Amino acid sequence: MASVKQFQVTFDCADPERVARFWCEVLGYAVPPAPEGFATWEEFNRSLPPEDRGSWFACADPAGVGPRLFFQRVPEGKVAKNRVHLDVRAGTGLVGEERLATLEAECARLVALGAVRVRLLPADDDNESCIVMQDIEGNEFCLD
Structure with a gap:
């Protein structure tokens, strides 16, 4: 049996820090400390060639349980729907109106x-809202 490996989720984006x-x-989540030898991320970025700054x-x-998220600058903009996406689990274990109220509060x-609200997918016979x-x-x- 293969052992479970650590993984990170990588996002292509225009402004990685933002x-x-x-x-x-x-x-x-938390921003990790700046690389060794640098007091801040700003100081680290200033040490890089101009084309690599903020890349x-x-x-x-912070608990070390969830995956690391990595953001890398790419020149092209997003043009299609994501093939992979994150599910932010704010309503786990809740159903009906209680779930919907919790989701709406977190959405706000x-x-x-x-963030931008796209649409509500209401509960059906198989899935909660x-x-x-x-x-x-x-x-x-x-x-x-």
């Missing part, structure tokens, strides 16, 4: 951070 800091707020950023679960918090959203660069995710 998107990383958004996801830190969404998930309660990547990361955030991590995320919209205040810059969830809200489809986009992050600050248009990457889809589900609030469920």
Whole structure:
């Protein structure tokens, strides 16, 4: 049997630090310390050649349980629906109106951070309600 490996989720984006800091707020993640020898990330970035400054950023679960998120700058913009997306589990174990109220409250918090509400997928015979959203660069995710 294969052992479980650590993994990270990588996002292509235009502004890695901005998107990383958004996801830190969404998930309660933290920005890791600046690389050894640098007091701040700003100091580290100033040490790089101009074309590499701000080309990547990361955030991590402070408890060490969730995957690391890595954000890398790419020249092209997003043009199609994500093939993979994150599900932000805000309503786990809740059903009906209680679930919907919890999702709506979290949706309002995320919209205040810059997310966009796309649509509500109402509960049906197989699934509870969830809200489809986009992050600050248009990457889809589900609030469920």
